[in-house]
Amino acid sequence: MDAPFLKATGLRCAFGGVVAVAGVDVTIGPRDLLCVIGPNGAGKSTLVGLLSGAIAPVSGDLYVAGERVTGRPMHEFCRRGVVRKFQGTNTFLTMSVRDNLIVAGLGVAAHRDSPMPEPDAVIAEVGLSHRADELAMHLPHGERQWLEIGMALMCQPRLLLLDEPAAGLSADDAQRLVRVIHRLSERCAVLAIEHDLGFVESLRCRTWVMHRGQVVRQGTYAEIAGDEEIRRIYLGRGALHAAH
Amino acid sequence: MLLKYAGGMRLWLSQSPFTASDRRLIMAWVAALAVAALLPYCVGPYALSTIRDAMVMGVLALRYDLLWGRTGTLTLGHTTFFGLGAYGFAVVTVQFGLAPGIGVIVGLTCAAVSALAVGYFLLFAGVRLHFFAIISMAVLIVVQQLAMSWQSVTGGDTGLLGIPGLVFEVGDHRVDLSGSYGSWYAVAIVLLIAICVTWVVCRSRYGKVLAAIATNEWRAKACGYNTSLHLLLVFVVSAVLAALAGCLMAACSGVVAPDVFSPLLATEVILWVAIGGRGTIGGPVIAAVVLTLLKQTVSSYSTQWWPLILGFLFLGCVLFMPNGLSVPGTLRTMRRTFQQGVGKAQLLRSRRAEGGR
Numbered sequence: 275m276d277a278p279f280l281k282a283t284g285l286r287c288a289f290g291g292v293v294a295v296a297g298v299d300v301t302i303g304p305r306d307l308l309c310v311i312g313p314n315g316a317g318k319s320t321l322v323g324l325l326s327g328a329i330a331p332v333s334g335d336l337y338v339a340g341e342r343v344t345g346r347p348m349h350e351f352c353r354r355g356v357v358r359k360f361q362g363t364n365t366f367l368t369m370s371v372r373d374n375l376i377v378a379g380l381g382v383a384a385h386r387d388s389p390m391p392e393p394d395a396v397i398a399e400v401g402l403s404h405r406a407d408e409l410a411m412h413l414p415h416g417e418r419q420w421l422e423i424g425m426a427l428m429c430q431p432r433l434l435l436l437d438e439p440a441a442g443l444s445a446d447d448a449q450r451l452v453r454v455i456h457r458l459s460e461r462c463a464v465l466a467i468e469h470d471l472g473f474v475e476s477l478r479c480r481t482w483v484m485h486r487g488q489v490v491r492q493g494t495y496a497e498i499a500g501d502e503e504i505r506r507i508y509l510g511r512g513a514l515h516a517a518h
Numbered sequence: 519m520l521l522k523y524a525g526g527m528r529l530w531l532s533q534s535p536f537t538a539s540d541r542r543l544i545m546a547w548v549a550a551l552a553v554a555a556l557l558p559y560c561v562g563p564y565a566l567s568t569i570r571d572a573m574v575m576g577v578l579a580l581r582y583d584l585l586w587g588r589t590g591t592l593t594l595g596h597t598t599f600f601g602l603g604a605y606g607f608a609v610v611t612v613q614f615g616l617a618p619g620i621g622v623i624v625g626l627t628c629a630a631v632s633a634l635a636v637g638y639f640l641l642f643a644g645v646r647l648h649f650f651a652i653i654s655m656a657v658l659i660v661v662q663q664l665a666m667s668w669q670s671v672t673g674g675d676t677g678l679l680g681i682p683g684l685v686f687e688v689g690d691h692r693v694d695l696s697g698s699y700g701s702w703y704a705v706a707i708v709l710l711i712a713i714c715v716t717w718v719v720c721r722s723r724y725g726k727v728l729a730a731i732a733t734n735e736w737r738a739k740a741c742g743y744n745t746s747l748h749l750l751l752v753f754v755v756s757a758v759l760a761a762l763a764g765c766l767m768a769a770c771s772g773v774v775a776p777d778v779f780s781p782l783l784a785t786e787v788i789l790w791v792a793i794g795g796r797g798t799i800g801g802p803v804i805a806a807v808v809l810t811l812l813k814q815t816v817s818s819y820s821t822q823w824w825p826l827i828l829g830f831l832f833l834g835c836v837l838f839m840p841n842g843l844s845v846p847g848t849l850r851t852m853r854r855t856f857q858q859g860v861g862k863a864q865l866l867r868s869r870r871a872e873g874g875r
Contacts, residue, residue: 326740352742364737366730377730380723381742384529451530 277340279304279463280356280433285324285334287317292319296487302433307459310467310475311498312484313486313507318467322435325465327351328385339432353385355432355462359422359439367458371402371421374410375454379428391428400424415442423454434458435504436466440473452476475499483507510518531722540721543800547713554706563698570770572810574704578714579790579806580799586788587797588720589749592651593783595658596760599629601665601778604759604768608678609671619686622765629761630754637753641746646735646808655781664780677775680870684769701770706767709803717799728752729797741785765846789828793835 282300287294302308312318316510323329325336327348327506335343338354352358366374375393383390397406405413410421419442426434440448448470453483455477458464470473474481474495481498483491485507490499498504558566573655578600585591601739606625636657636752640650665672683696695704719725731738731745738745767773777783786809794805809828816824 290520328740347744349744352740358739358740360740364734364740366733366737368733369726369729371559373726374730376723377726377738380529380727380739384526385742424772425741502855 278302279339280325280413281337282325283335285321285336286319287324287329288332293487295324295331296491298484298487300325301462301463305459306463306465307455307479308463308465308478309477309479309481309495310465310484310489311469311471311474311481312330316484317485317487319437320428321445322358322437322465322467323454325326325433326356326435328358339347352429354502355384355430356435357382357425357426357429357431357433359436359437361437361441361467365410365418365421368409370407370409370422371397371405372411373483374421375424375428376427379430384430386429386430391430395427396424396427400453415418416447420444420447423451431462433465437462438469440468440470449476450496451490471499473503529530530724530727531719533718533722536722546800547710551710554703558699558702566702566791567770568811568814569807570702570705571767572807572814573709574767574770575765575787575790575810576803576806577705577709577712577766578760578787579717579794579802580760581756581763581786583791583794583797583799583802584716585752585776585817586651586791587795587799587802588725588728588732589752591749591753592647592788593654594651594657594788595654595783597779597784598654598658598661598785599633599757600764600767600783601661601774602629602632603764604774605665605672605678605764606761607765608681608774610682611682612678613671616686618682618684618769619742621769622684622762622815625765625768626758627762629757633754633757634750635742637750637757641749641753647814655784658779658781658784662776665776665779671775673778677773679773680766681772681774683772684766696769700728701746705766705770708762711748711763713799719796720799769856793831803804 278301279298280302282298285295285298285300287295298317298321309317310321320329326430327336327343327346327350330345334344335342338351341354343351343354360433369377372393376390379393386485394403394406397403400423400425402413402417402439405417410418411444413421419439423436423439425449426436439451439455443451455464455466459479459487459501466474466477477501478495481493481497482489482497483504490507491501491504524570557569561569578597583598585593585596601626606628607618607621610621610624611618638652640653645653665677666675668674676714683701685692685696686693720728727738727743728748731742731743731748735745764778767778788808790806791802793809794801794803796802811828811833813824817829
């Protein structure tokens, strides 16, 4: 087995008195595809924040490619290949789609030997060729999601952290995203956080369930979906909502 | 190593292809260059020196446009570095009797070092927006107090008089830029070169990175940029540019007094940039030159009217032309006004003036 690309031990993070992530161990190999599910407030987004360096953990350690990076600023995580796609959309609104991608690519490219990916190729990959010269603020929500994904790709990720990538996407787009993620996972590790269980099912990958800041189950989606306790804390509630 | 460095420069400064509007802009600046070259033969010495002093203010406006217009860093104390440049030059030449060349170097170094110190502690501590503006104002007041109190060096309230002009001795050659023609050309060349370099940097990829940091700093950080470092770099460069304007001012007018640190001048610079159009490079420079000349004219009739005129101009600008006094921008705004109805449009525009574009 390959050496893990990212390794985290005993990650803990609290906001005031609220413990968002309570001692999580993560090991992600260079080509892993992993999905994290869990009810609202389970600490999924905080986990992504911790892994991407946006939040410094209260305790615990983080290693990227064998190097300890705990407490380093976020831009250093990105330069080492830990790239995050934000929940919702967080782009440079007053700039064109192409400029968004160029800016996204430059920061990392300046610290790597490999050249910057060709912006127009990435634009085509995420299906925004017809929008390349439009301002990001004029894009509808779904296309901004694709722009976010394109920006993450420009950063030459080694581990891509996707925070709710399917939110706001149509069913067709979500299926396209599944194909893109599968293609990506041949190049780099991918960790996705998702609410939409149909989407997680179609990703067919290792799945973790988070509850109250801890990873309570690991396994394939089928195993998770068949687990009675998980049904109770997560899926069951969903079923209850559906029944109403 | 050198090759890698050059490659990095190419990566950052690579330009997008020239468009028709770029070509028009270059033509405009070539025309400006021609006017600058010929003007000394067309107007009298008094008018020439007035326009020259106004153009020094143009350099100051350009520097502020780089900082506020490009990176969105609002400061109220940018004239600190203007004054430091002027005082650095004056103290070295008058009090120590050294050559003007050394004066310029000392003035610029003074500004660069203090900008580095202030900028490092503020920007790396995450101080932004109005907090940054207020602290920079405090720095300005401290430096102003220092200039008034440290009489043995700065000359106190009266300031320093009899500052020599820009005379450089390079080997056997003597470059004299102290006369009315010489100082005119010195100022014109500095202004045009500064505009040119700023324009090239701003339309390069690096300019896009700065614009990205201004719009969404958090996102830029997530793209691997050490945003504080980039902001510090721009802060120091713009401080040096301001100091250069200060040196020119001191050398051209021959006097420097503590009023270069006055908050009034600092406010005026913001107005120039706001009226000329943030981030447009040329606009603020033109606004600075025109408004300074206007100020001179109005002040010769009555000294009380100028602040009132300036206030109304700014108010009108915020309400009707949030992107500054540009012809296409104004036409666009007028069209939108008629489409949306007047009442709503005002609100929209004032919101844009607050920070949105």
